[in-house]
Amino acid sequence: MRQSAAALALICREEHGRGLWLARWNARWEAYAFVGGHKRPEETFRQCLVRELGEELGLRDGEFTVRGAAPVRLEYSAWSKSAGEATAYVIELFDVEVGDTSQPRIAADRRNRWLTR
Numbered sequence: 001m002r003q004s005a006a007a008l009a010l011i012c013r014e015e016h017g018r019g020l021w022l023a024r025w026n027a028r029w030e031a032y033a034f035v036g037g038h039k040r041p042e043e044t045f046r047q048c049l050v051r052e053l054g055e056e057l058g059l060r061d062g063e064f065t066v067r068g069a070a071p072v073r074l075e076y077s078a079w080s081k082s083a084g085e086a087t088a089y090v091i092e093l094f095d096v097e098v099g100d101t102s103q104p105r106i107a108a109d110r111r112n113r114w115l116t117r
Contacts, residue, residue, distance in 0.1 A: 008036030
């Protein structure tokens with residue numbers, strides 16, 4: 001079975017008393033998804049998260065904070081439409097806070113959206 005490991009950032013903010021989560025348009029999937037991506041074999045999940053936040057949002061370590069002691073780890077199997085085969089997924093979800101100075105850069109990129117539940 002194909003293997004896939006990834007790190008994702010759960011970036012939340014409050015607006016008018018409700019929670020909003022940052023998602024980014026993925027053209028390949030034709031859908032919005034949480035910011036993150038595939039882990040390289042030589043990376044830890046946290047290193048992957050830092051790299052992906054840089055690649056996708058232009059953030060550098062120090063412009064965001066990873067909250068909590070440990071990420072949430074998900075392990076499951078599902079059919080991958082893009083790969084065309086059954087895949088065993090391992091995903092670590094990190095609670096990430098983005099600094100106020102980075103907010104305008106995130107808002108300026110039309111691929112980013114703050115989504116409600």
